[in-house]
Amino acid sequence: MLLPALLLAGCGAATTPAPAPQGSAAPPAATTPAAPPTATTPPRATPALEPARCAAAAEANCTAHTGRVLAIESVDSDGDGDLHVIATGGSVTAPGITVFDVSRALRPARDPRPGDRVTGAGPVYRGSFRQRQIEVRTFRVARAPR
Numbered sequence: 001m002l003l004p005a006l007l008l009a010g011c012g013a014a015t016t017p018a019p020a021p022q023g024s025a026a027p028p029a030a031t032t033p034a035a036p037p038t039a040t041t042p043p044r045a046t047p048a049l050e051p052a053r054c055a056a057a058a059e060a061n062c063t064a065h066t067g068r069v070l071a072i073e074s075v076d077s078d079g080d081g082d083l084h085v086i087a088t089g090g091s092v093t094a095p096g097i098t099v100f101d102v103s104r105a106l107r108p109a110r111d112p113r114p115g116d117r118v119t120g121a122g123p124v125y126r127g128s129f130r131q132r133q134i135e136v137r138t139f140r141v142a143r144a145p146r
Helices: 002-014
Strands: 062-073 083-088 097-102 117-126 132-135 138-142
Touching: 062 097, 062 132, 083 117, 097 117
Parallel strands: 097 132
Antiparallel strands: 062 083, 062 117, 083 097, 117 132, 117 138
């Protein structure tokens, strides 16, 4: 009775690899197959945005700028329905920052969102907080890919 149990135990031990003797190379480790390559979607191109320009006979203090939206003030505190867009670049309002004051008549159907590109041109005036801003006569938006 004891003999069959020893034989079975010996068979199980024979299937386990013996440790490699010193100085010899270890058997290669099992490798897992690499994941199959997946199709990647190409990055979406940023839509073209024609930069706004001041008219030839524009006011003396007209300026134009194109930048990316950082933030917006969709509901103005004075209640006149205009839109304020804070964008990167330029130095109209502060170094590297330009604020566009978009009148109700020029306001786009959908407010721009952070990351969208905007362009505007118009005279520079002081806002309600004494900040310099472009009171746009021309304003366009290019939506960022989402």
